[in-house]
Amino acid sequence: MADDTHPLLEGLGVERVSEPVAVVIFGASGDLTSRKLMPALHALMAGNQLSPATAVVGVGRSELSDDDFRERMRKAVEEAGPVDERAWQALAAGLRYVSGGYGDEDTYRRLEVVLDGLDERIGTSGNRLYYLSTPPRVFATVVHRLGQRGLHRPAGEGKFARVVIEKPFGRDLRSAVQLDEALHEVLDEEQIYRIDHYLGKETVQNVLALRFANSIFEPVWNRRYVDSVQITVAEASGVGHRAGFYEEAGALRDIVQNHALQVLALMAMEPPASMSPKGIRDEKVKALEAVDLLTPSEVATETVRGQYGPGWVAGEEVPGYLEEPDVDPSSHTETYVAMRLRIDNWRWAGVPFYLRTGKRLPKRATEVALGFKAVPHLPFAATQATELGPNALVLRIQPDEGITLRFGAKVPGQAFEVRSVSMDFSYGAAFIEAPAEAYERLLHDALLGDPTLFIRTDEVEQAWRIVQPLLDAWAEDPHPPAPYAAGTWGPARADELLAEDGRTWRRP
Template sequence: MVVSPERLAGAPHPLLEGLDAGRAAAPAAVVIFGASGDLTSRKLMPALQALMARQQLAPGTSIVGVGRSDLDHEDFRARMRRAVEQAGDVDERAWAELEGGFRYVSGGYDDGTTYKVLDEVVGDLDRERGTAGNRLHYLSTPPGVFADVVRRLGEVGLHRPALGGEFARVVIEKPFGRDLASAEALDAALHEVLDEDQLYRIDHYLGKETVQNVLALRFANSIFEPVWNRRYVDSVQITVAESEGVGHRAGFYEEAGALRDIVQNHLLQVLALTAMEPPVSMSPQGIRDEKVKALGAVDLLDAAEVSAEVVRARYRGGWVGGAEVPGYLDEDGVAPDSRTETYVAMRLRIDNWRWAGVPFYLRTGKRLPKRMTEVALQFSGVPHLPFAPTQAAELGPNALVLRIQPDEGITLRFGAKVPGQSFDVRSVSMDFSYGAAFLEEAPEAYERLLLDALHGDPTLFIRTDEVRQAWRIVQPLLDAWADDPAPPVDYDAGTWGPEEADRLLAADGRRWRRP
């Protein structure tokens, strides 16, 4: 499609139409399983209120909690009110709109009675509040119960919209399995009841504006894409750093580790957006097809390569942000003989025309010096540097850095002449900051994703083949580590990781960025 300059100046860019979330969603019963949990209070309920405050939810939209906790409708409403209060301001007008629509169904996730009652409750809401037969089921429980919930929904027909309704969709939270086999088994169980187009697998990273901006930067500009390939890019570094430790989530983290918690989903999603080919359109299929192809082109490591290409590590005690923090093994709930990794660094290759020969270095870790996520493209040097070594001593490689969080923005590093009589050149930065360029506040990731799920726009959700491709990449690491009795190597809390990770890049004549 040819896009005229007038169109670019005025109406929304047709490639970006799929990302328009300005419209109000159709009325629906939003059914949250595991509604007594942390995610519902911290993220889902504040997001739903914010959407109602912006009139992006239809009047009558109702919220039904389901779980084993012994709550009644009033308890649930009061709990959700507290959640919104704790998250910030209560918008009284939005609250008044939502207030009459809270219901709670107490019961086991594998108990048929729970679903019979739920069916009656949402049927009543259709009549009393005009939810019109539409259902958005949100599975906010531990993943072990996802398959049971979906099977039981199917038994009472809640996997389909009620008469006159338009949709019944199911949102599920990561993790999508704990390895390739369990992910495939989970999908098989879900697909026994649901069609793929009813499934919305959330990776909240994709709801972040700056992650979506990777697509805008690459495909709405003519200056970046021509250099976005092996001819100009020397290497790519993707970092997801956390300053926090395992906190009170040791039970979960001991089972997951950094590879499952971050690499399999967030890191590989950012990699896919960075490496994918331009889609024909921003349609869900257009984008997701290209992401799958990019992930499918990643060169899978074999067992022998894992030790050379991947570093797994675990934090010792140290200092982060001026506070002394314990090592992973001393955290509450961590087994003394734990082999769980809190840090992973790896070198991946993408075997396709665009990226052949360009290493992608990925790293993630807990208790690193600061919380930040970025993608950095480092460009190849000039063919001939006509400066004396002393003149170019402070000149580094050109780099384009996409800062995903915090301080969201983009930095371009290039060489400039140092003012003065001599001809010294030095690297300088040109910065774009989201906060300075736009007055609008970016919506929270969960606001964006909940609204998209209500609209039926799956662009920012993960399709079954993406999940499978990501597990294919990660599975050889899981296998190699399962056979390796050695614990992860150590790094001090408050540092950027172990020496082994530095050596991984040093072997290629490169260094990790020190943001």
């Protein structure tokens, strides 16, 4: 093809400027707003990707004046990196704060007055992006109140009112359905943008580029050549100051239900006809639908739940989960999950997908590895190939983003000996363009009305459908999770799970 852009990739990463808009952040006094949202808005403004007529309105119970809020946001931007004064001034002119309870009618009356004022003064022209950055239990209340006031309705032809929702989307299948019902009482699905920041990562999007812009990978991307797939989301950190949240969530809800299954869907999906939001999301849903649900007895044989004990990580002695501040000393919350899943369709029948995630593992690493089948016949003596492992294609999502291909090569010398070697592609070395921060990419997409990288309601439900049997079985299980020492790769049972199939976990 003469053009450089593959038709499937059109629109991805092309610089676009969003329309005038008021971004309303509920829970703006919180951590996410300071650490991610405001720095992302600043970076977008500095990159000329936002209309100069972009206002940011914080809403929250904390009593703050407009000036207090502006000062906080300035600090947040400074902490994130160098400040572009022109961009900051443009944003600062449209920064407002509305104090009030999320269920309080008067909050929304005053919010409406502020928004109308911004339309007049800044020219935000009736467009609204509501960002729900509060704890999830407040989501339904905010949306209900927006609906009562009519603030959820686009201000006219060609105008938009969208709502961005942060994960977690429910805490099980039932509550996820309930949350969606509450949202849909007020909003159309097209107005809802459910964020999983993993999908904002360049390397996650690169799974699509790798698979669908190249002709050399797709022919082997199936059961005929792939022996097994491993998805690893490893964290070296412990629960930190998030014990309150984590005790309620655990690794299954925190990572598997969203990030890990999103990565699995992108790996396993069929090629979409186009990169349209519908094209991609339809195929992801189909892949998730094809995941075989575990029965209660299979939860015991196909999954592993673990909890870290004391140990050493990166040369530092660290406490076990039960010794962490604010953790119930008899807690059964899992900090590690491993599972073997099957995808029942033509492409993947018989290929095990091994997923694992954990805290306090030896290093932070997210990767997807395809292990390939052995050649049908090895024309060498076994002694000539003792150091030959399976061919593997590894997509390193973070850190050290890149791709590694492992294959056999002849060891130089008189003897004919074959050994596995790696061919490496590294983003940092191949591109001078800095990757956009995930929140930058996703906020910009939400402002542009591109929902491709957001999670549709049926994706959320399919993901809960897959993890629900584990939640149910573990809730009934009186045994504590299997212990593992901090700084190791999880409980021994996780190694046995793969050993049963004659395989081993990769060491990222």
